[in-house]
Amino acid sequence: MNDQDSVAWVRARLKQARKVFVLTGAGISAESGIPTFRGPEGYWKNYSPQQLASPEGFARDPKLVWEWYNHRRRVIAGCEPNAAHRAVAEIERRAGQFLLCTQNVDGLHQRAGSRCVVEIHGSIWRTRPAAGGGAPFEDRTIYDEDQLPVRAPDGALLRPDVVWFGEALPADAYARVDAFLTSGPVDVAFVIGTSAVFPYIVRWAAIPRHQGALVVEINPAPSLPENIAAVRFAAKAGDILPQLL
Numbered sequence: 001m002n003d004q005d006s007v008a009w010v011r012a013r014l015k016q017a018r019k020v021f022v023l024t025g026a027g028i029s030a031e032s033g034i035p036t037f038r039g040p041e042g043y044w045k046n047y048s049p050q051q052l053a054s055p056e057g058f059a060r061d062p063k064l065v066w067e068w069y070n071h072r073r074r075v076i077a078g079c080e081p082n083a084a085h086r087a088v089a090e091i092e093r094r095a096g097q098f099l100l101c102t103q104n105v106d107g108l109h110q111r112a113g114s115r116c117v118v119e120i121h122g123s124i125w126r127t128r129p130a131a132g133g134g135a136p137f138e139d140r141t142i143y144d145e146d147q148l149p150v151r152a153p154d155g156a157l158l159r160p161d162v163v164w165f166g167e168a169l170p171a172d173a174y175a176r177v178d179a180f181l182t183s184g185p186v187d188v189a190f191v192i193g194t195s196a197v198f199p200y201i202v203r204w205a206a207i208p209r210h211q212g213a214l215v216v217e218i219n220p221a222p223s224l225p226e227n228i229a230a231v232r233f234a235a236k237a238g239d240i241l242p243q244l245l
């Protein structure tokens with residue numbers, strides 16, 4: 001089936017869909033100007049992930065890690081949600097039951113109008129004590145270099161409220177996605193802009209497929225196995241999603 005036939009088919013199924021699930025990764029923010037992680041321009045190319053996004057890396061050099069997150073805050077603050085983010089928010093408005101699970105920490109889905117959002121890897125716009133399990137708080141500051149690493153007034157080291165390599169996913173967020181997927185069959189599921197490197201991402205795409213949902217992947221380099229994604233658009237999210245509305 002060519003893309004136009006696939007677009008017509010997905011549009012028809014989406015129109016009848018009562019329950020819709022959306023999974024996104026860095027690729028949905030690429031057209032907003034935010035680099036993906038594993039692409040040619042990826043964040044990781046100058047540093048190893050362990051140096052920047054791991055408890056060990058932070059313990060070794062909290063200033064370097066904060067410099068990287070502060071740089072990302074500055075980049076993200078200069079970006080706008082794109083047509084793909086807006087289309088996902090429109091799909092939510094039209095669906096009866098809806099959940100968006102994003103691996104992104106940039107907050108662009110919420111700025112585009114998405115409401116039912118699980119940030120499975122946390123948020124770059126939240127900060128929390130690095131030790132002691134203190135509560136996260138919203139923090140939209142873009143710091144000056146000499147303010148890094150960020151510390152509480154009492155001098156305690158703070159960290160971004162994001163999930164690092166080797167850390168557990170937030171249990172409440174994980175449970176919310178599982179509860180949504182297991183509380184009745186999904187009709188249409190979208191997997192957008194992710195290399196799906198983590199097993200839980202593939203699992204959350206496989207559950208709707210086993211329920212009989214239409215699973216649609218949108219990615220110039222499709223990453224899901226064919227037995228999960230019934231429709232795969234090898235295209236940019238911003239090109240395909242608006243056509244599905």
Ligand code: APR
Nearest residue numbers: 025026027030036037038103193194195196219221236237
């Ligand atoms: N539209 C759709 N997909 C795109 C676009 C686009 N315009 N541009 C790139 N992509 C795809 C790429 O082909 C790639 O498959 O987006 C995907 C981005 O993959 P990654 O960079 O691996 O990002 P992601 O899948 O979100 O990584 C998951 O890994 O590094 C950790 O915590 C980090 O949340 C991140 C997680």
